Amino acid sequence: MTASPPWQSQISTGSALTRVRRRGRTRRIVAVAVAAAMALAACGQRPSESSGSDTGKPIVIGASLPLTGDFAQPGGEAKRGYEVWQNMVNAKGGVLGRQVQLKITDDASSQDTVVADYTKLITQDKVDLLLGTFSSLLNYAASSVAEKNRMVFVEPAGGATNMFTRGFKYLFFAQPASAPHQADVFVDWVKSLPEAERPKTAAYPIQDDPFTKPVIQTMQKDLEALGVRTVYSSLYPADTTNFQTIAGTLAGKKPDLIAQGAVFEDGVGLVRSLKQLNYSPKALFQTSAPSNAGQYSDGVGVANTEGVFYTVSWHQDATTPLNSEFVAAYKKAYNADPAEDAADAFAAAQVVQAAVEKVGAIDQDKIRDWLHSNTVQTILGPLSWKATGEPNGKFLLAQWQSGKAQVVAPAEVATSKNIINPKPAWK
Amino acid sequence: MNRLRALPRAHLIAGLCLVALLMYPVVNPWEPYPQAVLLLGFLLAIQASSWNIISGYGGYTSLGHSMFLGLGSYTAGILALRWGVNPLWVAPLGGVTALVIAVLIGSVVLRTRGHAFVIITIAMLLAAQIIATNFQSLTQGSDGITLELPFWGRDFQNIPFYYIFLSLLVLTVLFSAWLRRTKFGAGLVAIREDEGKAASIGVNTTRFKIVAYAASAFMIGTAGGVYAYYLTFINPIGSFAILGSVLIVLATLTGGRGTLYGPVIGAFIVNLVSEAATVYGGGSQSRVLIFGLALMLVVLFLPKGILPTVEAWCRRRHPAEVEYTDQAGALNRGPVTTRERPLPEVVAAGVADEGARRPGSGDDPPLLDVRGVSKRFGGLTAVDGADLTVRQGTITALIGPNGSGKTTLFNLITGGMAADSGEIWFDGRRIDGMRPWKRGHLGLGRTYQVTRLFKEMTVQQNVVAPLPDSRWRTMLSDAVHGHEADRARELLDIVGLGRMADQPAGSLSFGQQKLVELAQVLMLQPKLILLDEPAGGVNPSLLGRLTEVIRELNAAGVTFLIVEHNIPLVLELCDPVVVFSHGAPIAEGPPERIQADPVVLDAYLGDDWRPAATDPPAHHSPGTATGEVVR
Amino acid sequence: MAQLTQAIALGLLIGGVYALMASGLTLIFGVMHIINVAQGAFLVLMAMVTWWLWHETGIDPILASVITTPLMFAFGWVAYRLLISRVRGSSPSMSILLTFGFAMVIEGVLNVTAGNKFKSATPSYFEESFRVGSISLPKAQVFGFLAAMGILGVLFFVLTRTWTGRAIRAATQNPSGAALVGVGASGTAALAFAIGSATTGVGGSILSVLYPFFPASHYDWISRLLGIVVLGGMGSLPGALIGAGILGLAETLTATYGSLSWSTLVFYIVIMVVLLVRPQGLFGARLREDVT
Structure with missing residues (x-):
């Protein structure tokens, strides 16, 4: 054992001489401690006294994003989305005639840090406005800091069910639908099919994840109401890497529809395993995974994407206002296709911008009230909210067709008029 | 007193930090x-x-x-x-x-x-x-x-x-x-x-x-x-x-x-x-x-x-402080010799109910009884159906050539290893299935051939660590002040090392470590102490003190079983003497008889060489007897 | 019935791969009583290298182990000489913490260089299966299993039939005795660490095909491997084989007849029950109390 004995600090080391010397040292320590306490003591303003924002300065918007750690990927995209918005807004003269300045910190995907970060942004940096972070895990903690400090909190992600049961008044989710309603548009499509063409049986493998679970669980309930028999419904853990057993079970049950609550890699993994067993359902629905365009088609092979359904909050080719500008600016800045997460972040910023401009001042309570009673046009389409901050809209139904993701419903925003049904066999 | 005042340096700083932290939100509440x-x-x-x-x-x-x-x-x-x-x-x-x-x-x-x-x-x-x-x-x-x-x-x-x-x-x-x-x-x-x-x-x-x-x-x-x-x-x-x-x-x-x-x-x-x-x-x-x-x-x-x-x-920068402390400690207590101090009650307490017995009387009741115990390591049989009885109040010696299984037998008795077969009884109870500490609580203590003190602990802490019973009260009693600490001091004084109490055990000489290990065992209030080559590597003056202590303890009722190669010491101190060879006893009796027993000479010197030697074999002199192979 | 056979067949195939991955860990522990927590990170590192090779050159990922294995051998040797040897004298927990730190560094480096994204190598045969009666065995899984068994066979041969291997085993069983007959403790340890690391070369290559991975995946892997080693008995190679088989079966059987969510937990429960009955694991030698 290399550690020292615990009583080492207790070994008596006293002499009259050293005690005198020590007393001097003690005094110095006291002085340093007091000085340190004083140095930390900054200006004393109660958190509840909001400082009148200096209208000459830029509007500072604070956000903490998971730039590292588990959620680094969506966090990085969100940062890009926010920055694209900032540059576009500033190029057009800013908000309320003031330039916009983003203050983005990294929370390393940690709850502790996200709480400290938002506390710092609000009380220390005294930012004017807040934008949300990524993943419910972090937004749960972050939104409560904002709520405590009565700051409007527009989150680009975090549609988990519990988010909207807490009675928060300053929370707004800037996507068209919360998790339980993200598959509504798919159910609507099934409903629109003639009885004979509807799937008779369905299987629901679901990753145990707060976003995907409610999507599929609601879908299962709705489809069961339509008479689709459930032959399999089971959660698998987030770290599942081997889908052969699930695929084997599914192949044995032979469902018409497989609706998977997939995040990303698990979506790819299940398709591969199904292909290995050569079982192709008549319809395949997956949450999230197929929306990661290039990565998904690389993972499962372009040919095998044909006919796969998913729902999404945003589509690159959508005809919503500003969308083409956003895509162009993003491509120019980062030389890549924008991800959905970046678009969601952009939309969240749009929501804040619209409210501030309509209210005409940075007044958190007025912004909140305005958002509760109005609809905001974003690149995701129109957004409006219930009192809980839960959005009222619906997602887009997308389908992979000829190696490209197309929006197939609702009809008014569809980029492709035809829907592949049934799905062709694996190639 | 000195100690109390000297102690708080670390605590003082900690206290100041605490005060600063307590004050901080008061000074600066809105941050x-x-x-x-x-x-x-x-x-x-x-x-x-x-x-x-x-x-x-x-x-x-x-x-x-x-x-x-x-x-x-x-x-x-x-x-x-x-x-x-x-x-x-x-x-x-x-x-x-x-x-x-x-x-x-x-x-x-x-x-x-x-x-x-x-x-x-x-x-x-x-x-x-x-x-x-x-x-x-x-x-x-x-x-x-x-x-x-x-x-x-x-x-x-x-x-x-x-x-x-x-x-x-x-x-x-x-x-x-x-x-x-x-x-x-x-x-x-x-x-x-x-x-x-x-x-x-x-x-x-x-x-x-x-x-x-x-x-x-x-x-x-x-x-x-x-x-x-x-x-x-x-x-x-x-x-x-x-x-x-x-x-x-x-x-x-x-x-x-x-x-x-x-x-x-x-x-x-x-x-x-x-x-x-x-x-x-x-x-x-x-x-x-x-x-x-x-x-x-x-x-x-x-x-x-x-x-x-x-x-x-810091200690390197101010070495004087440490030296001063040592001196103070030495002055406070002064040197202590065992001879001048009577055996304190704390040691005798463990054996008081047994009554003080005179050593050496052959018909004392058996305290330790080893019956047909065997231990094998792969192909090697270290202890082979050994029988051994240690009677109450004796100082029994266990001698035998290197590799004859003596230390293994010690390990089996104290529970460091489990025997393959046989029974071990101690003080009327069968102990071979018990965990080592349980045997310690019954009053069985041992020292090691190569001392096994806790080298990063001080001498005092080494001695205070043993637990004579399994009560929670003992376990949670204060080890720095109070009864247990005082007892440890007294025991250290008995072995004459009271002034070394605050030294790290690792800094002591080998012989001093042996004495500390004995004091450590005494903390268990043992009825029987197994000493594994107590004299090995110990200088003559410390050896004298050691034998004194053993005698005094024995007089107070503590029984001893001693493995030792220093034959003159064995003959002077022990009765009876048991001779071990190839994992089992081959002879037992009073020292005089063992000394003359040809079987013993055979065991020690082999069959080929049979002179009329009266001296103990030279290669078993203390200090050279190291590293007994047991595996 | 077919379902059961399928689950057992898959479980054994998976278990074989686990066995290879755990063998390096148990070998390193056996020889030098060091738990190499970075073993999982080694695996992921090699999976990443394999993926990169496959992606750039199109070389078959499992065949890429011809490159990754010697690479890992050298890497292990250097890592031992530079890092592990420094803590050999101190307490065992220091080596655990050192290798834990090492694992985090590898994860961090992979994060920076390869990005925090899932990757997976997909050779042409990836989607195909062998069909044996009613059960189907994915080709990649079978190839991975065969590669794992092959390497385990080689490892077994080296350990039992070569002087080097005997030296390593001697050092495992009796370090001081081995030193007496001229087996240098330090050299043997470095060799054992290098061989133990080399298994992650093949292991990582197989992993890149069978499982999607990303830098932080190594926590999953190391906890699985450590579980296998504890279950089988630390330092025991047969124990690792059996432990790996049990894990593979626990995973497939729980997933088939229950929910995949519980499969890892079922495995941990098995470990705890085994430890309750046999604290040293299935094949572990009871720690002999120190004998002076």
């Missing part, structure tokens, strides 16, 4: 952010200090300690939801849950020595995460549990949490300080230093380790309940993250593992550095890299941690 940073520092310090109990004092590294924070969070969160109470009021129940789970895990994993523990702690952290994810009806699964916002006004948002965590930290440090002052704390360090030896001096290692694990869990669990309320949200991934455990380990190692304040210092360093990295690091992808590098650098270049390193440096 929730630095309060948040500090309170997270307190939280990490609570965890690091607690972790230090099992992994610093006890030496059993837990890599899944953040599990207890999650358990506490979940307990408080679930109860708050079910009962509709504020999570703060049920936070201590979080501690209780953590404690219960620690006892359960500990009872499975800590029964043996070795590495399984560290691995199981990681596995249990992950298992806790899986359970929290899957036990939906209780934990709401991966959705997590949301809690109400704090009931106090937004102006005070972090101040209550600040003071709660600070109080918990103070309690944790006080608890840790108290623990290490007890015999329990001494026993933990003993386990860290040499677990087998600890077991032989009556330390119930299984119980000690489980209690330490539980003690290290409770405060974290309680803090977890408060933490849940602070975050207002708990979920399986956040609550049972392995990175949390890494931070605990990193903090304690940085500050100084096994010290009282080291974990606290380390926690603040780690916390502030990590916060600075967040604020100034500018979103690099390298956070894991930085923590990993920090951990490696600390292990490689600062293995003892900052606090002990700084202390060592």
